Amino acid sequence: MSVERHLSAIFDADRALRDAEAELLSAPEGPVVRALVAAIDEARRLDDPDEAAMRLERLADLCAQIPGAEMADALVRILDDDEPRVRVAAGEALLDVAYDYYAEVARAIERALDAGTAVRALAELPFLLAEVGEPSATPLLRRFLGHADGNVVAAAIEAAVSLGDPEIAGSLEDLVEDPREVADADYEEETGATVGDLAADALEALRPPEARQR
Secondary structure, three states: OOHHHHHHHHHHHHHHHHHHHHHHHHOOHHHHHHHHHHHHHHHHHOOOHHHHHHHHHHHHHHHOOOOOHHHHHHHHHHHOOOOHHHHHHHHHHHHHHHHHOHHHHHHHHHHHHHHOOOHHHHOOHHHHHHHHOOOOHHHHHHHHHOOOOHHHHHHHHHHHHHHOOHHHHHHHHOOOOOOOEEEOOOOOOEEEEEHHHHHHHHHHHHOOHHHOOO
């Protein structure tokens, strides 16, 4: 096949993708939601990690285009995937949804916290809360700070500093003696830092400039 034919095939495939997506999203919402949820389950059962990641990345984009609790929960499930590129796609999709339907995403986060099992997702969600910066972010971050997994707590500490709300200082003070070691987010190896170290650093960063240690 010539270079020109390859290029033409790419254009044709892109056009077919857009048309298929438009038809899917114009179908009745109930069956579409059920199909997307089932497709996530199927993708996560695949033995081929590349195929699974490709499907989940596409599903994240599709789920973000349908408002509602089920799709917000579905995006959190995708965010809990082992594959970093899938988590990036789900995180970006959730962020887009949160700007338009923050309350829906906040409720999905609360449900994830209640369940407590989607640890990878819970280690990503604090950064979303800090990025959006809604008033309910601080109460939600307090819940993350109480999680049993040290890496989730570490993420919440970092997000609290990014958010910059001094009202969370009391919750951080409760953690300064926490001995749990924190793993590197990319390599899942211990960094040598503890939750207590991070909490102490965060408290210093949240103090007014004139009150910081010199």
